[in-house]
Amino acid sequence: MTTPQPRPAVEIRDLHKSFGPLEVLKGIDFEVDHGEVVCVIGPSGSGKSTLLRCVNLLEEPTAGKIWVNGVEVTDPDVEIDTVRRGIGMVFQSFNLFPHLTVLDNLTIAQRRVLRRGRGEAERIARDNLERVGLTDKAAAFPAQLSGGQQQRAAIARSLSMEPKLMLFDEPTSALDPELVGDVLTVMRKLAEDGMTMLVVTHEMAFARDVADRVVFMDGGVVVEQGPPREVLGAPQHERTRSFLSRVLDPTHVAQLGQPDQAPEPPEPPHLPADDRHNL
């Protein structure tokens, strides 16, 4: 007898999504395995955010099916709030409560949704603040943090709910360039810790260095997917090549395809280094 294989962390089958007459997703299929990091790249308007938002039903698919950790979230009988508890989502904007301290931002959902006591919620929150390099910011208010620190606090808030899957929707695109590195370093550490991650990003170096698989979307379909070195370094489709030629300089594209000549990733910045951005 064969043991049944565990279902992937995310399975997306023939997913369609329209907004009125606009068909944004035109039949998407792919999976994310447990512990896998999948980066979704593609031109603006190709449907990347809509795809991500369908995974936790922030958008309701028009057709198709999605399973998260074996539960079909598109089944109308499934209690979506229960499924969402296992999914962390980090957006472009941080959405921290401005009137609460960082610590309280991290404990409020734990206490209200997971019914954790204050002591346990604070312990978990402080562990996660340490994980993102913000131990010393527990008592600060969001306005006293840099954008990068606020995004790291938002990641720590998601992690405090102990999700099995993390969704990132362009988490660095609202940040000043000098703050991007620290957020990517936190995400890289999460990946190394084995977190399952589905990441919509324009950060090609992150996709190259951290993703197990890259999914290239254009016009509401998956044009190609595979290991970063294949999709970014030796794309099979003209649409992928055309996109990459617009977002990467030619030297970079050539290097992506040649492991021996691939540039060393930049030294990750030390996490607390952006304290100079404190207001």
Ligand SMILES: Nc1ncnc2c1ncn2[C@@H]1O[C@H](COP(=O)(O)OP(=O)(O)OP(=O)(O)O)[C@@H](O)[C@H]1O
């Ligand atoms: N709630 C909505 N109502 C109507 N149209 C929408 C809605 N959300 C997204 N769209 C449209 O769907 C298309 C895809 O948007 P989406 O945000 O998914 O693209 P994207 O690939 O993430 O783009 P970007 O890289 O610019 O964020 C766009 O034409 C957008 O205007």
